[in-house]
Amino acid sequence: MQQASLKVNEVFESLQGEGSYTGAPSIFVRLQGCPVGCSWCDTKHTWQINLEDESSSEDVMAQNFESSQWFTVTPASLFDLFSQQGYVAKHIVITGGEPCMFDLRDLTELAHSLGYTTQIETSGTFEILCSSKTWVTVSPKVNMKGGYEMREDALLRANEIKHPVAMQKHIDELDSLLTLLPKDKQPLIYLQPISQQKRATDFAVKTCIQRNWRLSLQTHKFIGLE
């Protein structure tokens, strides 16, 4: 059976620095393409899928800087790549870009059959197609330039919601999204201060305590990891 192919911007092994899996050794698979248009996005090089940026996996893996280059790979070939690289982590984080622009069922189901756990980090603006065992992190993006609406089915599928915050307006946005979910289907909520600013961090800490939510601190940035 032909597997859905993926356009990959970057693959690397590190520690997951955010949310429930903080501290877990992980293989990150960053997919190319995102039309959501967040102004503070720190992966703008993944936004466009330009045909002239298509490259080989060897060239993309050899790069040690941010680039808009990408390569096409099937899920099975991706696991060959993990072996070639000598990766030992057993948790795979599929990120982007917006990974849910791709059908991720083949990749996540194959990963689970090989003994990996999987996680998707998504904006929640596309349908999430993945294994039922995948841990889904929705980081809601509301009123962004691309004009994409948050999807109720994405919120319902979320195991955790990781919300970037700097001010009360962001909490109000989150509250209005949470009203879409039944009381018994509320996921874990993590607040993540935007850009590690002190004011945003203080605000997130105060709100987490008031609301009994959790704090996510992008710990990888504090210890100099990608």
Ligand code: SF4
């Ligand atoms: S959804 Fe993610 S990758 Fe896309 S623009 Fe927003 S922050 Fe960047």
